[in-house]
Amino acid sequence: xxxxxxxxxxxxxxxxxxxxxxxxxxxxxxxxxxxxxxxxxxxxxxxxxxxxxxxxxxxxxxxxxxxxxxxxxxxxxxxxxxxxxxxxxxxxxxxxxxxxxxxxxxxxxxxx
Numbered sequence: 301x302x303x304x305x306x307x308x309x310x311x312x313x314x315x316x317x318x319x320x321x322x323x324x325x326x327x328x329x330x331x332x333x334x335x336x337x338x339x340x341x342x343x344x345x346x347x348x349x350x351x352x353x354x355x356x357x358x359x360x361x362x363x364x365x366x367x368x369x370x371x372x373x374x375x376x377x378x379x380x381x382x383x384x385x386x387x388x389x390x391x392x393x394x395x396x397x398x399x400x401x402x403x404x405x406x407x408x409x410x411x412x
Contacts, residue, residue: 314353316382317361317375323347326389327365332407335362344387351382363387363407368399370407384412 321332321344331343336352337359344350344363356379360372375383388408390398398406 315356315377315379317352317354317359317377317385318349318382319344319352319361319385319387320349321346321387324389326395330365332387333364335364336360338362354383361385361409363409365407368403368406370409371405373409373411375411386410386412 317336319334323346328346331345333343334341334350334352336354341352342350354377356377358374358376360374362372363370370387373385375385377383386409388410389395389406390408
């Protein structure tokens with residue numbers, strides 16, 4: 301039985317979802333909450349990159365800070381190949397209007 305668990309574990313090795321948050325001057329003291337498949341996975345701080353383990357399959361990633369969040373982004377995770385995501389926000393007047401009128405899709409996600 302132990303041998304079977306080791307083989308299955310080797311076949312289902314986790315990969316990485318790597319999320320970068322730039323040094324834009326928004327939310328400097330606030331953490332960006334990360335949700336993977338609607339479960340809170342952790343946080344990304346200002347000007348940092350965080351890594352989250354994920355099984356090699358399709359997932360949805362979403363971010364939230366206070367009342368603002370991103371739309372769900374579907375990502376396909378391959379075994380051993382990290383998925384790179386970048387979080388940005390609108391610039392100029394769109395930044396302020398977005399917080400009020402488009403809070404449910406305020407943060408922008410880009411897969412790089």
